[in-house]
Every structure is written in structure tokens, then in C-alpha cells.
Amino acid sequence: xxxxxxxxxxxxxxxxxxxxxxxxxxxxxxxxxxxxxxxxxxxxxxxxxxxxxxxxxxxxxxxxxxxxxxxxxxxxxxxxxxxxxxxxxxxxxxxxxxxxxxxxxxxxxxxxxxxxxxxxxxxxxxxxxxxxxxxxxxxxxxxxxxxxxxxxxxxxxxxxxxxxxxxxxxxxxxxxxxxxxxxxxxxxxxxxxxxxxxxxxxxxxxxxxxxxxxxxxxxxxxxxxxxxxxxxxxxxxxxxxxxxxxxxxxxxxxxxxxxxxxxxxxxxxxxxxxxxxxxxxxxxxxxxxxxxxx
Numbered sequence: 001x002x003x004x005x006x007x008x009x010x011x012x013x014x015x016x017x018x019x020x021x022x023x024x025x026x027x028x029x030x031x032x033x034x035x036x037x038x039x040x041x042x043x044x045x046x047x048x049x050x051x052x053x054x055x056x057x058x059x060x061x062x063x064x065x066x067x068x069x070x071x072x073x074x075x076x077x078x079x080x081x082x083x084x085x086x087x088x089x090x091x092x093x094x095x096x097x098x099x100x101x102x103x104x105x106x107x108x109x110x111x112x113x114x115x116x117x118x119x120x121x122x123x124x125x126x127x128x129x130x131x132x133x134x135x136x137x138x139x140x141x142x143x144x145x146x147x148x149x150x151x152x153x154x155x156x157x158x159x160x161x162x163x164x165x166x167x168x169x170x171x172x173x174x175x176x177x178x179x180x181x182x183x184x185x186x187x188x189x190x191x192x193x194x195x196x197x198x199x200x201x202x203x204x205x206x207x208x209x210x211x212x213x214x215x216x217x218x219x220x221x222x223x224x225x226x227x228x229x230x231x232x233x234x235x236x237x238x239x240x241x242x243x244x245x246x247x248x249x250x251x252x253x254x255x256x257x258x259x260x261x262x263x264x265x266x267x268x269x270x271x272x273x274x275x276x277x278x279x280x281x282x283x284x285x286x287x288x289x290x291x292x293x294x
Contacts, residue, residue: 001028001062001153003048003184008057010043010208018043020208022057030180032195032202032216033188034281040208041188042082045158048186049079061154075104078147078155082188084139088132092123092142095131096149103150117145121175137168144175155179158188173197192278204284211284216277223275223283226263230270231255243267247282261286 003026010019018040035041046052048059050070059066066073087095093114100110118124121141126134134142140160147155157176161169176198179185187198195202196216203213212219227247232240234256240246244260244267251257259273260266261283 001184002026003154003186004058004060005044005048006058008044008047008059009055010047010052011055017208019047019054022205022208022210024203024210024213026184026186027201028182028184029201030176030185030187030199032199033186033205034190034192034195034202035205036190036285039190039206041190041205042158043208044205045079045081045156045186045188048154049077049156050074073154075150076153078149078152080140080143080147080155080157080160082158084143086131086134086139086142089130091128091130092118092134092145093127096142096145099146100149105150113149117148120148121145122171135168137164137171140164140168140172141175144172144179148179153183155183155185156188157185159190160187161189161191161194192281196277204281206285206288212280216280219280220275220277223261223279225272226261227259227273227275227279228262228266228270229257229259229273230267231257240267244270245283245286247279247286 005022005024008019008022011017022044033041033044047054048066050066050073054067061073061076064072096114096117097110100114105113115124118127121144123138123141123145126138131139131142144157147157161172164172176185176187187194189195200215202216204211231252232255237249237256237258240258240260244262246258247261248259249256259279260270261279
């Protein structure tokens with residue numbers, strides 16, 4: 001199965017151009033969509049999910065026209081939006097059963113699907129608890145359970161690990177990895193580590209434009225010998241920014257660790273380091289947003 005997006009554009013009524021001629025081909029497996037807040041990721045996900053119209057362009061899921069055959073698409077889609085709410089006074093089993101009914105899953109199949117999914121996301125023992133009592137990680141696991149109802153061919157998860165503790169985040173990673181073996185899973189996030197951990201293919205979007213579409217390993221390899229680091233005082237930052245392409249700044253042991261991109265000879269004192277995917281990301285969005293935070 002393949003999702004093909006061509007020349008997709010969307011401008012909102014307030015004049016914000018959320019998507020600008022975006023073209024992407026996404027194959028089966030885990031696909032990461034990276035970008036800062038407000039980059040257009042959620043707009044793209046909502047358009048693919050048939051929740052909003054595009055101004056121009058096309059989206060095809062194999063031969064299915066996503067923008068025109070919305071009902072057919074929804075039968076094949078699982079979606080976990082960024083702002084996933086729950087009804088606090090209903091338990092997980094009842095809510096999942098209701099959602100299964102809305103998806104047209106009936107009779108014994110519905111009962112079996114609900115039970116199996118609650119087991120899969122490790123919520124079966126808590127199935128009788130009201131959703132309002134769930135932790136953030138439990139709510140996210142419930143969210144992915146509802147997204148998996150009906151064995152969808154395309155699953156979209158928008159910022160799924162924001163706010164999760166490390167243990168919950170690892171459990172969520174494992175679950176997403178299992179799902180990605182047999183379907184298209186689009187992981188929209190601004191957390192680079194999520195993509196490095198989970199995805200074999202990724203894209204970077206910023207200000208509604210597609211900046212890069214690549215494999216993580218190949219993208220990182222391109223920066224070999226071009227990333228340098230130096231520990232400096234805060235007073236040195238402005239001079240460095242005037243002479244180098246600064247891609248990230250972090251506070252370490254009371255001083256600032258500055259990473260720069262330079263394909264020739266950097267300023268004195270900078271030493272070469274092995275690049276990481278985060279360097280690729282910041283290098284791509286440099287100049288479009290302020291990536292240096294102190």
C-alpha cells in the first residue's frame with residue numbers, strides 16, 4: 001500500500017498558508033513527519049484524515065482518491081489527533097465498544113476486537129476504570145486502541161508522546177513499531193528522537209513547505225565532517241552567530257555547548273563531532289525559524 005500526495009496546498013481564512021505545494025510518497029511502515037510547532041504538520045494530517053479540505057492538489061491511497069472518496073477512506077483510517085479528549089465518566093471498555101459500533105463492527109467481532117485491543121495496549125486490567133482516572137500514558141494507549149479498531153490500512157498519530165514519562169514513551173514506541181510492520185503509520189512530531197527511534201523514512205516540513213524527504217541514516221551521513229561543537233560563555237554567542245551557522249545551543253555544566261554546521265574550516269576552538277538526526281533537522285530549518293534558544 002502507498003500514500004501519494006501531490007502539490008497539496010492549504011491557506012486558512014486568516015491568510016496563513018499552512019501547506020505550500022507539498023508532494024510526498026509514503027510507503028508501508030513507519031514514516032516520521034518532523035517540524036516545529038506551526039510548521040503545517042497538523043494541517044497535513046487533518047487533510048489526509050479527511051477532516052479539512054485542500055485548496056489544491058491530490059492525495060491517493062493506492063487507487064483511492066482521499067479528497068473525494070472520504071467515506072471509503074475513513075473505513076481504512078485510524079487517527080490519533082494531537083488533542084485527544086476522552087469522556088471522563090465512561091470506562092475504557094464501554095467507550096471502545098461504542099467507537100467500534102460507530103465503525104460498523106458488530107456482534108461477536110466487536111467484543112473480540114475490543115478485548116484484543118485492550119490486551120494489546122496493556123489496558124485490559126483497567127478496562128472497567130473511568131477514562132477520567134487514566135494517566136496521560138494510559139489515555140494515549142487508549143487513543144491508539146481506538147485508532148486500531150477495524151484493522152486500518154493507514155494510521156496517523158499526531159504528537160503522540162508529548163507529556164509522556166520515559167517509561168510510557170518507550171511502551172508507546174514498542175506498540176507503534178509493531179503496528180508499522182503491516183500498515184502505513186504516519187508519526188507527526190517535533191521530537192526528533194521519536195523519528196530516529198522508530199522510522200525508516202522521514203520528512204521535514206516548515207512554514208508549510210517540504211524541506212526534505214529522506215532516510216534518517218542517509219541524511220545523517222551527509223553531515224559527516226561538517227558538524228562542530230565548542231563550549232563557550234553566553235557573551236560569545238553573538239560573535240559566533242555572526243561568523244558561523246549555529247544549529248543548536250545547550251546549557252551544559254554552566255556553559256553553553258554550541259553546535260555549528262561548516263563544510264570548510266570553522267572558527268578556532270571548534271572540534272568535529274559525529275552528526276545526529278537532530279543536526280539534520282536544525283540545519284534544514286535554520287534561517288526559517290530561530291533555532292537558537294538560550
